[in-house]
Amino acid sequence: MEALISLIPPLAAVVLALLTRRVNLSLFLSIWIGAWIFTGNPLSAVAQTFDWFAKVMTDEWNARFLVLTSLLGAGAAFMYKTGGSHAVARWLEAKVSTAKGAMLSAWLLGMVIFFNDYVNSVIVGNATRDIAARKRVSREKLAWVLDSTSAPMATLGPVSDWIGYQVSLIAAAFVSLSLTTAEPYLTFLRSIPWNFYALLCLAAVPMIILMGDFGPMRRAEKRASDTGELVASDDTPLMSVENELGEPHTENGRLWHFLLPLVVLIGVSIWALWYTGGGMQGKPLMDAFADTDVSIALSWSAFAMTLTGLGIALIQRMSLEDCENTMLAGFRTMLPALVIIVLAWSIGTVTEALNTGEHIVDATRDWLSPALLPILIFAIAMVISFSTGTSWGTMAILTPIAVPLAYNLGDMALVQIAIGAVFSGAIFGDHCSPISDTTVMSSIFAGSDHIAHVRTQIPYAMVPASISGILYCLTNFVDSPYLLLAVGIVAQAAIIFALSHFRRRAETTELSGRG
Numbered sequence: 451m452e453a454l455i456s457l458i459p460p461l462a463a464v465v466l467a468l469l470t471r472r473v474n475l476s477l478f479l480s481i482w483i484g485a486w487i488f489t490g491n492p493l494s495a496v497a498q499t500f501d502w503f504a505k506v507m508t509d510e511w512n513a514r515f516l517v518l519t520s521l522l523g524a525g526a527a528f529m530y531k532t533g534g535s536h537a538v539a540r541w542l543e544a545k546v547s548t549a550k551g552a553m554l555s556a557w558l559l560g561m562v563i564f565f566n567d568y569v570n571s572v573i574v575g576n577a578t579r580d581i582a583a584r585k586r587v588s589r590e591k592l593a594w595v596l597d598s599t600s601a602p603m604a605t606l607g608p609v610s611d612w613i614g615y616q617v618s619l620i621a622a623a624f625v626s627l628s629l630t631t632a633e634p635y636l637t638f639l640r641s642i643p644w645n646f647y648a649l650l651c652l653a654a655v656p657m658i659i660l661m662g663d664f665g666p667m668r669r670a671e672k673r674a675s676d677t678g679e680l681v682a683s684d685d686t687p688l689m690s691v692e693n694e695l696g697e698p699h700t701e702n703g704r705l706w707h708f709l710l711p712l713v714v715l716i717g718v719s720i721w722a723l724w725y726t727g728g729g730m731q732g733k734p735l736m737d738a739f740a741d742t743d744v745s746i747a748l749s750w751s752a753f754a755m756t757l758t759g760l761g762i763a764l765i766q767r768m769s770l771e772d773c774e775n776t777m778l779a780g781f782r783t784m785l786p787a788l789v790i791i792v793l794a795w796s797i798g799t800v801t802e803a804l805n806t807g808e809h810i811v812d813a814t815r816d817w818l819s820p821a822l823l824p825i826l827i828f829a830i831a832m833v834i835s836f837s838t839g840t841s842w843g844t845m846a847i848l849t850p851i852a853v854p855l856a857y858n859l860g861d862m863a864l865v866q867i868a869i870g871a872v873f874s875g876a877i878f879g880d881h882c883s884p885i886s887d888t889t890v891m892s893s894i895f896a897g898s899d900h901i902a903h904v905r906t907q908i909p910y911a912m913v914p915a916s917i918s919g920i921l922y923c924l925t926n927f928v929d930s931p932y933l934l935l936a937v938g939i940v941a942q943a944a945i946i947f948a949l950s951h952f953r954r955r956a957e958t959t960e961l962s963g964r965g
Contacts, residue, residue: 455487455804456487456801456804456805457833457837458483458484458487459480459481459483459484459487459797459800459801459804460480460797460800460801460837460838460839460885461837462476462479462480462483463476463477463479463480463481463797463884463885464836464837464883464884464885466479466480474789474790474793477790477793477794477796477797477885478499478793480797480800481499481502481793481796481797481800482495482496482499483495484797484800484801484803484804485498485499485502485800487804488800488803488804499796502796502799502800502803503792503796505799506792506795506796506799507792510745511745512792512795514745514746514749515745515791515887516788516791516792517749517752518568518745518748518749518752519784519788519791520780520781520784520788521749521752521753521755521756522568522572522752522755522784523780523781523782523783523784524756524759524776524777524780524781525572525711525715525752525755525756525758525759525780526572526575526576526780526783526895527759527776527777527779527780527783528711528756528759528760528762528763528776528777528780529576529707529708529711529759530576531763531768531772531776532703532707532759532762532763532766532768533703533704533707534703534704534705534706534707534708534709534711534762535576535577535579535580535703535708536580536703537703537704537705537707537708538576538577538580538581538705538708539580539581539584541705542555542577542578542581543581543584546581546585548585549582549585549586549587549675550659550660551585552578552581552582552585552587553582553587553591553592553595553655553659554656554659555578555581556574556577556578556582556592556595556596556599557595557598557599557655557656557659559573559574559577559578560574560595560596560598560599560600560603561599561603561652563603563716567600567601567603567604567612567880567888567891568600568748568887568888568891570596570599570600570603570604571596571597571600571888571891571892571894571895572715572891572895573712573715573716574595574596574599574600574895575592575596575892575894575895575896575897576708576895577708577712578592579592579895579896579897583680586674586675586678586680587671587674587680588667588670588671588673588674588680588681589674589680589681589687589896589897589898589899589902589903590666590667590670590896590898590899590902590903590906590907591663591667591670591671591674591906592896592897592898593892593893593896593898593903593907594667594892594903594906594907594910595655596891596892596895596896597881597888597889597892597903597907598651598652598654598655598881598907598910598911599652599655600888600891600892601648601841601877601880601881601888602647602648602649602651602652602877602881603652605645605648605841605873605877606642606645606648606649606652613638613739615842615845616638616845616849616873617634617635617638617739618634618741619845619846619849619850620634620637620638620849620853620869621634622849622850623849623850623853623854624637624853626850626854627853627854627857629857632862637862637865637866637869638869640866641866641867641869641870641873642870643870643931643932643935644866644867644869644870644871644874644925644931645870645873645874645877646870646874646914646917646918646921646922646931646934646935646938647828647874647875647877647878647914647915647918648873648874648877649935650914650917650918650935650938650939650942651877651881651911651914653914653939653942654910654913654914654942654946657942657943657946658910658946658950661943661946661947661950661951662950662951663950664909664946664949664950665906665909665910665949666905666906666909667906667907667909667910668950670682670902670906680897681897681898681899681902682899682902685898685899685902686899687893687897687898687899688786688790688890688893688894688897688898688899688900707762710758710762711755711758711759711762712755714751714754714755714758715751715752715754715755716751718750718751718754718755719747719748719751722746722747722748722750722751723738723739723742723744723747723748724738724739724742725738725747726742726743726746726747727739727741727742727743728741756777756780760773760777763776783894784894790885790890790900791887791890793885794839794885794886794887794890797838797839797885801837801838819859820859820860820864820926821926823852823855823856823859823860823864823867823868823871824864824867824868824871824922824923824925825871825919825922825923827848827852827868827871827872827875828871828872828874828875828918828919828922829875829919830848830875831844831848831871831872831873831874831875831876831878831879832875832878832879832915833879834847834848834875834876834879835875835876835877835878835879835880835883835886836878836879836882836883837879837883838879838883838885839879839880839883839884839885839886839887839889840879840880840886840887841876841877841879841880841886841888842876844872844875844876844879845872845873845876848872848875848876849869849872852868852869852871852872853865853868853869855868856868856869863929867922867925867931870931871922874918878911878915881907881911882904882907882908882911883904884900884901884904889903889904889907913942913945913946913949914938914942917938917941917942917945918938920938920941921934921935921937921938924937
């Protein structure tokens with residue numbers, strides 16, 4: 451019962467957001483509901499709600515993240531205002547002739563930017579937003595591509611702050627088991643083939659692009675293709691650089707106006723992640739990434755990106771007033787996202803206060819078995835991550851429990867499967883939850899309405915999620931993750947083809963009937 455009660459606030463947030471399409475109001479009400487459960491009094495819940503707001507905004511990591519997000523908005527604004535984004539669009543337009551080509555370009559770029567999910571959304575969104583618009587690709591479709599590559603790639607690597615974090619969790623679990631001979635990083639590498647959801651999700655993107663859309667995304671794409679409306683008339687994008695900034699300072703922007711801030715962002719990010727993790731003290735790369743302070747490192751890189759954009763603007767002889775207005779406009783574009791992020795963090799505080807993750811784990815811990823362990827870990831991770839909107843929090847809750855359980859019920863082979871299942875389920879929630887920061891970032895830099903992005907994306911995510919669940923059940927009979935992945939990829943291709951093909955046939959039949 452406690453598990454069900456503790457799930458009420460996050461589930462209320464998700465359901466209300468999807469029903470009302472008013473994500474801020476839905477989040478606020480769900481936080482108040484959680485405070486009511488926590489205090490037992492609706493009036494005391496109001497005070498508790500604002501106490502939680504204050505707590506998340508004054509947290510050191512969160513405060514840095516708010517600054518980071520604002521600086522990313524300013525950097526993106528300079529990329530646009532100096533003509534860099536338009537230059538990328540012109541270059542891509544010469545190389546890409548179709549909407550499918552534009553989306554495949556976004557997918558390929560997303561596969562390359564693997565070291566951080568936030569940076570992935572910024573870079574890929576800014577590089578492909580204009581060309582996607584010119585090819586009449588809906589903002590929902592672009593947001594889905596961004597979301598489907600950012601977190602999955604960050605958790606697979608080969609090098610990222612995510613991997614450092616994941617390896618540190620595995621190492622801590624091994625310490626608790628006194629496994630001094632087990633190598634955490636090697637165990638992580640061996641768990642990658644068992645991370646079915648992340649791998650299938652990455653494979654699903656080109657499959658759907660090439661085979662065709664289905665579900666709500668198909669309607670969004672038809673709207674954009676037929677009418678040129680990239681966003682539905684009753685939707686509100688989280689960010690619109692174009693509306694905030696107007697026309698670029700120069701129509702003759704060069705490709706380097708985009709690439710130089712990008713290179714600075716990537717370069718400073720990698721260096722800062724290594725440096726803040728103790729790389730200067732001689733730590734190995736992955737150890738440094740495990741101990742890094744992500745909020746500090748990425749804040750430095752976002753500031754460097756913004757400073758580079760400012761320098762380019764001054765070289766173009768933009769006035770100091772125009773530069774200041776550009777920076778402030780970039781901050782403004784991120785304001786709706788900042789509000790959502792603060793509210794989403796507050797929901798995380800609610801679930802922490804109500805011990806949501808622990809209750810879910812406790813409700814299932816006693817009847818786990820080696821046969822059920824992989825699928826149950828995956829399912830529990832999906833529920834926790836979707837409800838709380840945090841993949842890292844889900845990993846932190848489940849890894850210390852899943853690794854010892856797997857080791858005691860089986861052997862190191864089962865440990866690797868369990869780790870893959872934890873990370874797989876955690877990525878699902880990070881990918882789909884409307885209160886996930888990665889989902890919010892994808893909406894921002896695609897220029898999409900946030901709830902429209904969530905509603906169109908969930909049916910697509912459920913395909914690799916469902917297949918992943920089946921594959922985890924089959925781990926009892928098949929030892930090879932590569933064979934299971936091959937079966938999963940074939941099954942996923944068949945399902946996507948069937949869904950898109952049957953939808954096309956239904957539309958053709960409907961049009962024939964009208965004729």
